[in-house]
Amino acid sequence: MAGKKRKNDREEALTENKAPKKKKKKNRNRELWIITYVFIACMLAVIGNEIYFVYAKSETAVNNSYNPRQELLASKNIRGQILSADGETLAQTVRGEDGNEERLYPYGSLFSHVVGYSTRGKTGVEYLGNMALLNSNAAFGEKIQNEITSQKNIGDNVITTLNVEVQRAAYEALGVYDGAIIVTEPSTGRIIAMVSKPDFDPNEIADIWDDLVADESSSVLLNRATQGLYPPGSTFKMITALAYYRQNGGDTSGYRYQCNGSFTNNGHRINCYHGSSHGSLDFQKSFEKSCNSSFANIGLSLQLEGLEDTCEDLLFNRKLNLPIVSSQGSYVLGTDAGDYDIMQTVIGQGKTQITPLQLNMITGAIANDGIAMKPYLIDRIENYNGSTVKKYEPEKYATLMTNEEAAFLTGLMEGVVENGTATRLRGLSYTAAGKTGSAEYSENKSDSHAWFTGFAPVENPQVCVTIIVEGAGSGGEYAVPIAKRVFDAYFSR
Amino acid sequence: MAYVISDLSKYVIAVFMAFYTYESFAAFRGRNEEKKEGIYTRQIICMFIVHFVSFAAICLETSDLSYIIFYGFQQILLFATIALFRAIYKDASRLLINNMCMLLSIGFVMLTRLDFDRAQRQFKIVTVSLLLGIAIPYLIKKFRFLEKFTWAYGVVGVFALAIVLILGAVTNGSKISYSLGGYTFQPSEFVKILFVFFVAGMYARSRDFLQVVITTAVAAVHVIVLVLSKDLGSALIFFVVYVAMTFVATRNYFYLILGIIAGCGSGIVAAKIFSHVRVRILAWQDPWSYIDGSGYQITQSLFAIGTGGWFGMGLYQGEPTAIPYVSEDFIFSAVAEELGVFFSICLILVCLSSFIAFIYASMRMKNEYYRLIAAGLAVTYIFQIFLTIGGGTRFIPLTGVTLPFISYGGSSVLSTLIMFCIVQGIYCIRAEEGGRDGRKETEE
Secondary structure: OHHHHHHHHHHHHHHHHHHHHHHHHHHHOHHHHHHHHHHHHHHHHHHHHHHHHHHHHHHHHHOOOOOOHHHHHHHHEEOOOEEOOOOOEEEEEEEOOOOOEEEEOOOHHHHHHHHOOOOOOOOHHHHHOHHHHHOOOOOHHHHHHHHHOOOOEEOOEEEEOOOHHHHHHHHHHHOOOOEEEEEEOOOOOEEEEEEEEOOOOHHHHHHHHHHHHHOOOOOOOOOHHHHOOEOOHHHHHHHHHHHHHHHOOOOOOOOOEEEOOEEEEOOEEEEOHHHOOOEEEOHHHHHHOOOHHHHHHHHHOOOHHHHHHHHHHOOOOOOOOOOOOOOOOEOOOOOOOOHHHHHHHHOOOOOOEEOHHHHHHHHHHHHOOOEEEOOEOEEEEEOOOOOEEEEOOOOEEEEOOOHHHHHHHHHHHHHHHHHOOOHHHOOOOOOOEEEEEEEEOOOOOOOEEEEEEEEEOOOOOOEEEEEEEOOOOOHHHHHHHHHHHHHHHHHOO | OHHHHHHHHHHHHHHHHHHHHHHHHHOOOOOOOHHHHHHHHHHHHHHHHHHHHHHHHHHHHHOOHHHHHHHHHHHHHHHHHHHHHHHHOOOOOHHHHHHHHHHHHHHHHHHHHHOHHHHHHHHHHHHHHHHHHOOHHHHHHHOOOHHHHHHHHHHHHHHHHHHHHHHOEEEOOEEEEEEEOOEEEOHHHHHHHHHHHHHHHHHHHOOOHHHHHHHHHHHHHHHHHHHHOOOHHHHHHHHHHHHHHHHHHHOOHHHHHHHHHHHHHHHHHHHHHOHHHHHHHHHHHOHHHHOOOOOHHHHHHHHHHHHHOOOOOOOOOOOHHHOOOOOOOOHHHHHHHHHOHHHHHHHHHHHHHHHHHHHHHHHHOOOHHHHHHHHHHHHHHHHHHHHHHHHHOOOOOOOOOOOOOOOOOHHHHHHHHHHHHHHHHHHHHHHHHHHHHHHHHHHO
16 A cells, blocks of 8 residues: 555656656657667668578578688588489499598489589589588487598488489480480479480599580580570560460450461572461461461561560569579660561561570560569488478569460460461370470571470369570471470379 | 587587576676675676686697697786786776786687687787786876876877878888887777777867867878878778767767768768778678689688587687688687687677776766776777678678687787776776765765
């Protein structure tokens, strides 16, 4: 009771006498409070930035050859294994009797680029998963034991998204040709297979290194799937079609064209492939038959700003924001280009360049309602006993187009398989959609790279394949059969 | 075995550092100092454990008796400091004493790990500094006429900086130090304090427009001399301290805004005129492209922090010496690498707690002169920490200033110690003021 009374008194005193005084005191320090809050905010921002760096950025940042701590870790731990999604060993380190460590790749050249190597710099998964492979999350008790007996700890394993059977099918289907194949899961971005030829045997990297580096013409070490820049050929017609669709508010029904094998404008001439004339075409047919004349005609009706915007939406002219090392696709037509350059560019010739990876992301977005997922190779990190240390979840890369636009392009690409240049994929146990391309890359008109990019099944896309076969010929003849073998391998897994 | 201990020790260190940090903010709750006795005691225990476990890991790793002896000396020094301050200055802020000792002990641990010889030199300097410093609160309390020499502080400050500009030794392209009898001084570290006394003295007399103009002119001379010496970190500190003190003294938002605009403007001009400023900005924007040259330091610092991760690599398990000038400019990154990012965040928070203790002294002072001094020193202290840690974590471009109490450097540690002791003096003055007020209130 007494306490309560005293409290009441105090409150009265506060309201009557001290209140104004107190208020004045508060005012007196207002500027000091402001200064204080400003500096507290600054320091909290520094803390926030540090947390953000460690949480989101440090993993890729520290995986750098300039980081001397890598050697430190390598001296403490035995480099872990790289495994396929189905549990096969793709790379492992074995210790000889003499204590020397050797990195072995049981599948030899089958995974040469995608798994990479770790002794002459680091590439592929050996690079992407480097810090995880160097680290060890072995049980603490075991680490103590190793420390006492001065043994190295066993590093963590990297489990990839790669499938050995699909990789083998792609590798064998490409055969003796140079080129690249990339197989992904459009709804997640998981990379199921990635082939680049010419290849090499990473087991022998030390012996063949000098030759590979000296040989500038064939660039064996380049991973063509992610770094190879090619003219897109007729696969670019997907982009031209999208720009046309956007320009016409989604209505392409009014389009008609009479093809007689070539298209001439102001003395400039565009030929259809092998000069074949396609007759009377609507938009769908123009795409299915991959009619150069019709697309040159379409191209001249396009507003170049719109085409440029569409290309930029489709990841041209910027670095892909991926840990995977990749080249940057380029679209350089500009908005005041001449007619001939436009005609060339809209059919995928001209100066445009694209990587198989970028084309695969675009195709994946078409299959996935317009959303491109981030392509990734590492599914999870496990310690050597198999308990998961870190799991990587699928991430959205960007929305490249709307749902309707994706459906429109899917319809066009389905027609390519049903009635067009990719009929070798028709009538199978699964439905497929895609686009072929034959990219001429030299003045000698008979040489062309064969392209195919597409996905299956159409109604519920599970797999997306992009293929380039260097100097083979037409996409329909050379790339589509490879696609069939890859799809078959995927669905019979 | 040493590895196991240091691997375990980093968790123990992190946990007790977290306890300590918690208590260093708990100490701001309530005003009854007697009730806080428990907090301060727990802080001292945490400090002891962190220090002890760290040195246990160091001694096991090095297996060298001299490290144990060195630890013993440090322990004596730290406890003597706490005990002496407590015995002599009943009204001093015990939180501030504890924080000071905690930061010093972290500095000893890290320097011992990085470079034993430098750690021993640093220890000697700290010992001498503490012997001097313990007298400072008394002097501040006794010499109430300090305000009379306001102009002397300004003149001596400018003069000292100018000597360095003309005669000083060039370190990494900047003229910042001056050698005297084998010892290298960095006058700007001490002029910072004189500068705060000068500005406080000016505004304690008058806050009219003319006074602001005069003060601004003198402050500008300080900043320009520093810019000419290419000591941009210090120039920035002087500038920010001046703007903050002018705002607090005049209570005029116009000056604050003007100061911010002038700061941004001169930043842009500096980037245009000075190539070394441009280089640092470029290295900050994209250090990975300049990893061989101007981006080398910052990328090495980021490697250290990133590789260490949340709980660090453990003492001696990382490679902090790969960072150039690690013990001066990047010691924070070394702490983060080996003791962990979690620990390093606690460290920032302890610094923030010290800043708040400075501000607390300022807010409770009635005397405008001492109020401004405390505020000015608070800003000097925290802004330097912002520059060095922000630079090392790539939040802002690098400026190359030290982390007070933790970095290697005699001038830095001595000047910070003087600042802490001056604020302790102000706590004592405040207690006198408060005591008189208290009597008055009871009489009423």
